[in-house]
Amino acid sequence: MTITEERTAGRTAPLLEVADLRVEFRTRDGVAKAVNGVGYTVDAGETLAVLGESGSGKSVTAQAVMGILDSPPGYVTGGRILFQGRDLLTMSAEQRRRVRGAKMAMIFQDALSSLNPVLSVGAQLGEMFQVHRGMSRKQARTKAVELMERVRIPAAKERVGDYPHQFSGGMRQRIMIAMALALEPELIIADEPTTALDVTVQAQVMDLLAELRREYDMGLILITHDLGVVADVADKIAVMYAGRIVETAPVHELYKRPAHPYTRGLLDSIPRVDLKGQELYAIRGLPPNLTAIPSGCAFHPRCPRARDVCRTDDPPLHPVTEDDGTRIPGRASACHFWRDELHAR
């Protein structure tokens, strides 16, 4: 398992590099700035968790990467998305379509609505092979069964002709995973893949996903709001707030000593056994309206650490260093007072 290592520039390009990505939604209520200069990288075999609440821009970023942003109302207004060194944003629609599905695939939260209800799962799985690999119907079906076995659907041979509604939620999510895996992509983006599932099923699906990622040496972007799931599977984490990355860190570092007050707030608001009977820590206020993001640091109205500079100056993503100035690999924080936050407590 690769924990993020600082890449020596130019040596090996990461599998995916998103830089300064900007996305806005032009709605009748005004322009919602959903993504405001987001950048992250994912290497092969690595799991990046993008953590954020609804409206943080975590899903919109992923949709922009996949090229499935609904446009209108959504527009990519700036930035680069380099996949294996090539900028997806400057590609033709046809080139992009070829990358999508074959090289990168996406898993959605709601498996039932992402599967076509009138086609059997076998037909939907097989379609990928017929379209992208030019296989015959029969070959495609054999491949479909193989895939279903891969994601451990019991009695795959008998169930290949069944329709999506005949499967349970967990099984449907497995079929979604099978579909994403079909062409052995190099990058999988999973958008809240287990949010709709029960705890026991969630554990099965996350295990499967982690195992397949290892087996195929894929990059995995896991988009979620669940701090528990992140702790279980991620190598590194990017925390998003109001369309920006506010903190990045290797997973162990982030939970041990967050360097942004928002991250700390999220971690502290998890109920803990030793604090039973006390008030939960709660981040005050509400996530911002994306059509009117607060000036300066977007988090300042909710931040216990906010001072005047936070209201006026938008903090860049600083590299995080130890007291003696050594950089902590993979760490950065968009807080003016990251040093105080890092050493708090």
Place this chain on the structure above:
Amino acid sequence: MDLATGAARTLERGPDRGRTDLTGKPRSLWSDAGHDLIRNPVFVLSALVILFLVFIAVWPQSIAPGNPLACDLNKAQQGSQAGHPFGYDAQGCDVYTRTVHGARASITVGVCATAGAALLGSVLGGLAGFFGGWWDGLLSRIADVFFGIPLILGGLVFLSVVTSGAIWPVVGFIVLLGWPQISRIARGSVVTAKEHDYVQAARALGAGGTRILLRHILPNAIAPVIVVATIALGTYIALEATLSFLGVGLKPPTVSWGIDISSASTHIRNAPHTLLWPAGALSLTVLAFIMLGDAVRDALDPKLR
């Protein structure tokens, strides 16, 4: 599988889900819809056309002071001339006057039939949806029976019995065949509204059936009925014209576009203008109502909100 479908759904929940707007004034969904409508050129245009049509239906004399029944065979099929911009028809009647006066029959039939069908349909459908059970089953089957009657054939049979050629039998016939469509919509939207948690919440508070129906279900179920009724109004006007054209709807001396289209159709080669004007007026009217319905639907669609 098309990956975009899933994405579209995610987007519906949108990046601005959960946004707050506490700076503005209280905005009900109705006032929001009204606000959208006024800014929608399609709505403004179709509403202006409809206002104009209603105006001439009520006061045709204001822009066409002539008598639509005063005809002079000597002038038959003459073209446009001073004071008579649309020319004369085969009977020597002034096409302009007849077209303007024809609006009354069309609008009356359209409005009355829609009002009747909407009232009957939404009450029956709404009750079926609200109470469910055998009442729902019975009503839905009855609606199906009426739904199965072909409009034109039914009109030919039903209206050939009534020979008066007056407006009310036509209205009655359209109501009779039109209500099932509305009742289906009403039933569906009541069933949907009934399932909402706020209805459960009201029940948990101890609210009675009347309160739940009037306060919680009706205001949330009425929007689709309004939309369908608006669009139906346009089609009912066209249906009246069709029936009149076939000779079973309105009959002279009533002035109607359908009658004029019918009589002009035999002279389409030598006097096309006699067909053009009533047919154009009819198309414009039907189109205006359908576009209005479309605009209203866009404004009321909660999914876009």
Place this chain on the structure above:
Amino acid sequence: MPAEAEPILEVRDLAKLYPLTRGVVLKKQIGAVRAVDTVSFDLARGETLGIVGESGCGKSTVAKLLVHLERPTAGTIRFKGEDITRLSGRALKAVRRNIQMVFQDPYTSLNPRMTVGDIIGEPFEIHPEVAPKGDRRRRVQELLDVVGLNPEYVNRYPHQFSGGQRQRIGIARGLALRPEIIVADEPVSALDVSVQAQVVNLLERLQAEFDLAYIFIAHDLSVVRHISDRVAVMYLGRFAEIGTGTQIYEHPTHPYTQALLSAVPVPDPAARDRRDRILLTGDVPSPADPPSGCRFRTRCWKAQAKCAQEVPLLAVPPWFHGTDTPAAHPSACHFAAERTTETATEDGPPRHADRDPEAELGLS
């Protein structure tokens, strides 16, 4: 947990069957979904009982039965000793004042066509005896203040608020009649993480202020533990286990509880390699055709012939009688036992339980 007080709510053998019918006009019953089956518990004044379980386990149906949104097929519900199970009309209306509900989805539980003032004021219109007409607006504004919203928002509509604020409106509506019991069905699961804590704190504050008893239903086990005095674990319509937070979370004796707890992701990456998960195989059986005997036996690694024949009762297992361990609490398992007696401590990982390879294959 409050001391042995007179329970405010006593539920005995509650059951709800939904008939499965076929045919449109002439409906024929072809079976029944046993959504809730012989559920019993007490609730003390000011106490919080958490009910956890996965989707379809019947926890929401229990909520609906308690607030009389559904009629039970069997069993009794007693409020302060009075049987309220089959009340109707005026008597039911009076009882409803005492048991109110907070719903899961703040987006669908508020009527979008009513102002916030009308929504919170509706309870007073339905029960005019609670607040005289002239007083209602003031009461509504007071309630808004109590749940932490600006009292000037009375004329706003629900869609002008965020999810967390809407949930506060829903809570204010539930509080309006000054109930003694609030049934909260997943009240925070639709909310953003940073807002969940706010609403949980609000619920706890209100409980202290108004001496409320809560039935708190959720699938998030850590939230339930935080807020509850006692916790019941539900599986396929039945309670599998019930006890205090410590008893259930640290000394579970029912295999299902053990599997459920082991599957919860822990927000501590250091623990990930030490975790010992019981991965359940297969799916939850259909409640229309539940397994005989113990409902969990099809997915249980301890299952034996007895489990298919005898329904295990929810009681303190006899082998724990007279002992003083925290494991001695009601558990509906023939073989109730802690996973491994010596290691189930808070930070040490419990050891692997012996697994039956047949059960792994999912004998459903």
